[in-house]
Amino acid sequence: xxxxxxxxxxxxxxxxxxxxxxxxxxxxxxxxxxxxxxxxxxxxxxxxxxxxxxxxxxxxxxxxxxxxxxxxxxxxxxxxxxxxxxxxxxxxxxxxxxxxxxxxxxxxxxxxxxxxxxxxxxxxxxxxxxxxxxxxxxxxxxxxxxxxxxxxxxxxxxxxxxxxxxxxxxxxxxxxxxxxxxxxxxxxxxxxxxxxxxxxxxxxxxxxxxxxxxxxxxxxxxxxxxxxxxxxxxxxxxxxxxxxxxxxxxxxxxxxxxxxxxxxxxxxxxxxxxxxxxxxxxxxxxxxxxxxxxxxxxxxxxxxxxxxx
Amino acid sequence: xxxxxxxxxxxxxxxxxxxxxxxxxxxxxxxxxxxxxxxxxxxxxxxxxxxxxxxxxxxxxxxxxxxxxxxxxxxxxxxxxxxxxxxxxxxxxxxxxxxxxxxxxxxxxxxxxxxxxxxxxxxxxxxxxxxxxxxxxxxxxxxxxxxxxxxxxxxxxxxxxxxxxxxxxxxxxxxxxxxxxxxxxxxxxxxxxxxxxxxxxxxxxxxxxxxxxxxxxxxxxxxxxxxxxxxxxxxxxxxxxxxxxxxxxxxxxxxxxxxxxxxx
Ligand SMILES: Cc1cc2nc3c(=O)[nH]c(=O)nc-3n(C[C@H](O)[C@H](O)[C@H](O)COP(=O)(O)OP(=O)(O)OC[C@H]3O[C@@H](n4cnc5c(N)ncnc54)[C@H](O)[C@@H]3O)c2cc1C
Ligand SMILES: Cc1cc2nc3c(=O)[nH]c(=O)nc-3n(C[C@H](O)[C@H](O)[C@H](O)COP(=O)(O)O)c2cc1C
Ligand code: FES
Numbered sequence: 001x002x003x004x005x006x007x008x009x010x011x012x013x014x015x016x017x018x019x020x021x022x023x024x025x026x027x028x029x030x031x032x033x034x035x036x037x038x039x040x041x042x043x044x045x046x047x048x049x050x051x052x053x054x055x056x057x058x059x060x061x062x063x064x065x066x067x068x069x070x071x072x073x074x075x076x077x078x079x080x081x082x083x084x085x086x087x088x089x090x091x092x093x094x095x096x097x098x099x100x101x102x103x104x105x106x107x108x109x110x111x112x113x114x115x116x117x118x119x120x121x122x123x124x125x126x127x128x129x130x131x132x133x134x135x136x137x138x139x140x141x142x143x144x145x146x147x148x149x150x151x152x153x154x155x156x157x158x159x160x161x162x163x164x165x166x167x168x169x170x171x172x173x174x175x176x177x178x179x180x181x182x183x184x185x186x187x188x189x190x191x192x193x194x195x196x197x198x199x200x201x202x203x204x205x206x207x208x209x210x211x212x213x214x215x216x217x218x219x220x221x222x223x224x225x226x227x228x229x230x231x232x233x234x235x236x237x238x239x240x241x242x243x244x245x246x247x248x249x250x251x252x253x254x255x256x257x258x259x260x261x262x263x264x265x266x267x268x269x270x271x272x273x274x275x276x277x278x279x280x281x282x283x284x285x286x287x288x289x290x291x292x293x294x295x296x297x298x299x300x301x302x303x304x305x306x307x308x309x
Numbered sequence: 310x311x312x313x314x315x316x317x318x319x320x321x322x323x324x325x326x327x328x329x330x331x332x333x334x335x336x337x338x339x340x341x342x343x344x345x346x347x348x349x350x351x352x353x354x355x356x357x358x359x360x361x362x363x364x365x366x367x368x369x370x371x372x373x374x375x376x377x378x379x380x381x382x383x384x385x386x387x388x389x390x391x392x393x394x395x396x397x398x399x400x401x402x403x404x405x406x407x408x409x410x411x412x413x414x415x416x417x418x419x420x421x422x423x424x425x426x427x428x429x430x431x432x433x434x435x436x437x438x439x440x441x442x443x444x445x446x447x448x449x450x451x452x453x454x455x456x457x458x459x460x461x462x463x464x465x466x467x468x469x470x471x472x473x474x475x476x477x478x479x480x481x482x483x484x485x486x487x488x489x490x491x492x493x494x495x496x497x498x499x500x501x502x503x504x505x506x507x508x509x510x511x512x513x514x515x516x517x518x519x520x521x522x523x524x525x526x527x528x529x530x531x532x533x534x535x536x537x538x539x540x541x542x543x544x545x546x547x548x549x550x551x552x553x554x555x556x557x558x559x560x561x562x563x564x565x566x567x568x569x570x571x572x573x
Contacts (some may be wrong), residue, residue: 025535043534051549057573060530060538065356067530074335074537076549223356265397273361274531275351276313277400 002291003298004284006040008243009191010216011166013040013095016299017256017284020247020270021046021099021125022071025029026085031092033277035170036283041095043268044081046127047111048101051077055132061203061212066249067271068201070132070215073101080112082120090119094257099125099170105155109130109162115146116163124165125245127205128155129172131219146172146197149184156188168245170194173225178232179239192243194268195236196229223249230262237263237304251279253286311533312337313400318391319373328423328561329389330367332375333397333460339374342366343400344409344431345524345561348401349532350376354389362388363529363556365427365501366402377455379423403532404560407431407522411438414495418444419482419510421502425455425546427524431499432465441466445489447482447502451475452488483509493517500524500564504572511564527555542571 004015019042024030027042036042054074061068076085081098086142089096098121100111108126113119129146145151156169169185171178184194198219202213211217229248237244246264250256251272259267267279276282291299324330338348362384367377372420380386391397409431416435418428425446426499432442444460447470454476460467469477470485478485490496490513497503500510501524514521528538534557543553543566553559553566 023531023535025533033313051547053548053551054537054540057538057540058528059540060528060536062357062359065359067359069536069538071537074540074552080549196463222359271359274536277531277533278313 009166015040016266018043018268020268023270030277034281037092041097043097045075046099046101056214066224068218070213072132096121097123101127105158105237108159112163125168127170133140149180152181152184153188156185166191168192168194172197173199182236186240189276194245227283233264234262253283256283261306263304315396318395327380330377330405334373336372342369344434345407346402351398358384367537368429377426402432416440416442417498419500419503420446421482421506422501445485446481493519523553523564524560525555532556542568544568
C-alpha cells in the first residue's frame with residue numbers, strides 16, 4: 001500500500017486530507033457517520049476570543065454548483081472550545097488544526113498562545129480572509145487583511161512570535177495577484193498556507209428584488225470555484241517554499257489529486273461534506289487507489305508533479 | 310445514530326395536486342426514527358441543487374419510512390420524479406423528536422398545510438401510549454386537507470378548517486385550537502406549519518399555560534449541526550447559544566425556548 005503520510009510545515013498527518021474550517025463543526029457531529037480520527041487532521045470552525053452568534057438569517061444560499069454563505073463566524077469561542085469540544089477530539093486521537101479569527105493582531109496572538117499552552121491544537125490556521133464579518137453596505141466593502149500584503153506580513157509576525165505551533169495562514173482569492181499575500185505570509189514566518197477561502201459573491205431573488213443573504217453578499221464555495229482555486233494554488237506553489245493546504249470545491253479523490261499535482265501538499269474537503277458527511281474519508285480511499293493504479297509509492301511524489309509539456 | 314443509505318423506493322403516489330407520499334425501504338433508519346425526526350434526502354446527484362432537502366418522517370414501518378411532501382421548487386420537483394424501484398439516498402434520522410408522555414388528558418395535533426407531514430407517526434405514538442390524538446387540520450382549500458380520513462381511521466378525532474371555507478370552519482388550525490383548548494388543563498399541544506401559525510399556536514398555548522411542542526422549518530445545508538445555516542433566535546443566556554440550530558436543538562422545540570420577537 002502506498003505511503004500517505006505527509007509532514008507539512010512541522011505538522012505530521014497520517015494522510016494529506018483534512019476538512020475545511022466551518023464545514024465540519026468541531027468534529028463530533030460527523031463522527032456519528034465515520035471515525036474522524038481516520039482523517040489526516042480535523043480543522044475546526046474559526047474560533048474567536050468571545051463566542052459569536054453570527055449574522056442574521058438567511059445566511060446561506062445554493063448557487064450553480066456551489067454555495068454562497070455569510071454565516072458570520074457563529075462559534076462557541078475559545079473558552080468553550082477548550083472546555084467542551086477539545087476533549088472529544090483528543091480522546092479520539094485526532095490531529096487538530098485550530099482555525100482562529102480576530103479583529104486585531106493581538107486577538108490572534110492571544111488565541112494562538114492559549115491553544116499552545118492548553119494543547120488545544122497540533123497546528124494553527126489563521127483566518128485572515130473571512131468575507132462575512134464586515135459591513136457590506138459600505139461602498140466597496142471593507143478590505144480584508146488578506147487583501148493587503150503589508151497587513152498579512154504584520155499579522156503573521158505578531159502571531160508567529162506568540163506560538164511555536166505549525167502556523168498556516170489562510171488567504172483570500174479576492175485579490176489581483178495571490179502571490180503577493182503568500183510571499184508576505186512566508187516572510188512573516190508562516191510554516192504554510194491554506195488556499196483558498198471563499199470568493200466574494202452575490203445573488204438576488206428577483207421576485208422580492210432583494211439579495212438572498214441578509215448580509216447582502218457572501219462567500220462562494222463548492223465545485224463552482226475549483227478551477228479558480230487550482231490556478232491560485234498553482235501560482236502560489238511556484239512562488240513560495242512553504243507547503244500549501246489546497247481547498248475549493250473538492251468532492252472526490254480526482255479533485256484532490258489535481259490540487260496535489262499543482263503543488264498542494266495536503267487538501268481540505270469543504271462544502272462537499274454537506275452532501276455526504278464522509279466525503280473526506282472517500283477522498284482518502286480514492287487517493288490510495290489512485291496511487292496504486294498509477295504506480296506511486298508515496299503521496300508526496302504527486303505534489304507538484306503536474307506535466308505542463 | 311444517523312445513517313446515509315441508498316434506499317429503494319417502494320411506492321410513490323400523488324396524494325393531492327403537487328403533494329406526494331414517497332415510501333422507502335430503510336430498515337436501519339426506521340428502527341431509530343421517532344415522530345418529529347427528519348431525514349435529508351438527496352434529490353439528485355448533480356451539482357444543482359447542491360444540497361439535500363429536509364423532510365419530516367411521516368410514518369415509521371417495520372422496515373421502511375414514508376415522507377409526505379409538497380413540490381416547492383427545483384429540489385422537490387426532482388424528488389417527485391423518482392419511481393417505485395428507483396434508489397434514493399437518504400441521511401437520517403436527524404433532530405429531536407416530539408416528546409410523547411402517557412397520561413395526558415388531551416393531545417392536540419395542530420397542522421397547517423403540509424405541516425401535517427410528521428403527524429401520522431406522532432398520532433400512532435400517542436395511540437400506543439393510550440391517548441386519543443385530536444388532529445386540528447387546516448389548509449388553504451378542501452383538496453389540500455391531506456390525510457383527514459387516515460387520521461379518522463386510526464381513531465383520532467379530526468377537526469377541519471380551510472382558509473376559503475370550502476371545508477370545515479373558515480379559518481386556521483390555531484382558530485380551531487382556540488375553540489377547543491378550553492382551560493387547557495391536562496393538555497399538550499404539538500404544532501407544525503408555517504412560522505406565523507407556530508407563533509400563533511405558541512401565544513395561544515402560553516396564555517393557557519399549556520406546553521406547545523413546535524416543529525420549526527428552517528433552510529438547511531448540512532442537517533447535522535455543522536454549517537450554522539438553520540439557526541433561529543432562542544431564549545438562551547449565552548451569546549454562543551443565542552442562535553439555536555433547528556437541525557440539532559430542534560426541529561421540535563418547546564415553543565417557550567424560541568425568541569419569537571426576534572424571529573423574522
Ligand atoms: C425539519 C424540516 C422538515 C420538513 N419536512 C417537510 C415535509 O415533511 N414535507 C414537506 O413538503 N416539506 C418539508 N420541509 C420543507 C422542505 O424541506 C422544503 O419544502 C424543501 O426543502 C424545498 O426544496 P425545493 O428545492 O423544492 O425548493 P426551493 O425553494 O427551490 O429551495 C431552495 C432552498 O431553500 C430551502 N427551502 C425552501 N423552502 C423551504 C422550507 N419551507 N423549509 C426549509 N427549507 C426550505 C431548500 O432546502 C433549498 O436549500 C421540511 C423542512 C424542515 C426544515
Ligand atoms: C458554511 C461555510 C462556513 C465556513 N466557515 C469558515 C470559517 O469559519 N473559517 C474559515 O477560515 N473558512 C470558512 N469557510 C471556508 C472554507 O473553509 C473553505 O475555505 C471554502 O469553503 C472553500 O472550500 P470548499 O469549496 O470545498 O467549500 C466556510 C465555508 C462554508 C461553506
Ligand atoms: S443545517 Fe447545518 S447547522 Fe443546521
